[in-house]
Amino acid sequence: MKVLLVDDHMIIRQSLLYILQSQFPPVLCFEARTGEECTTMLKKENFDLLILDLTLPDTDGIALTEWIMQRNPHQKILFFSTSPTEVFAKRLYQMGIMGYINKQAPISEISNALYAIIRKGEKYVNEEFKAMLTQSDEPEHDIAPLERLSKRELSIAQLLANGKSIEAIAATLNVETTTIRTHKARIFQKLEITSFPEFLQKARQYKLI
Known part of the structure; x- marks a missing residue:
């Protein structure tokens, strides 16, 4: 083996x-x-x-x-x-x-x-x-915000939470920086936040970091 x-x-x-x-x-x-x-x-x-x-x-x-x-x-x-x-x-x-x-x-x-x-x-x-x-049958409004993220959004959220820049994430995932910025905007929208400090607070709250 x-x-x-x-x-x-x-x-x-x-x-x-x-x-x-x-x-x-x-x-x-x-x-x-x-x-x-x-x-x-x-x-x-x-x-x-x-x-x-x-x-x-x-x-x-x-x-x-x-x-x-x-x-x-x-x-x-x-x-x-x-x-x-x-x-x-x-x-x-x-x-x-x-x-x-x-x-x-x-x-x-x-x-x-x-x-x-x-x-x-x-x-x-x-x-x-x-x-x-x-507990998988719980109502949508009770689902933790991170559950609403797609696989790619969750990946990007984790990298952002661990201090990776937009440019570094784009290079890691082999995509354009504009793509990462779009995903970041969607992440913020789904988490109902408007700033990066709020994002870090959510990341710690839901044990993303």
């Missing part, structure tokens, strides 16, 4: 490497620090499983997942991230990922997720996300 670990923190990659090699032998692990390194390796190699961080130095997990799934709709992906489940997990599961684990989860939960995906070929859905699914 071949696994690609994508995270810009060496300690995270090494921790996952230890868990995989000690609990799921034989496994061959590769490492990438950025989205660019990840896509470069995927163009050269096939992997049974990708373990991705949601926030990378040069891209975000949603945009990277879109690229991966367009290239290989059957690619197995497990997200291992500090970003809150309630903001991102539902979108990512809809895109076809196998699981979403918070980096603060105990080793036992990480092992359970890996066992479900690697040994059983099943998606892993933890109790937190199961509880979220039972």
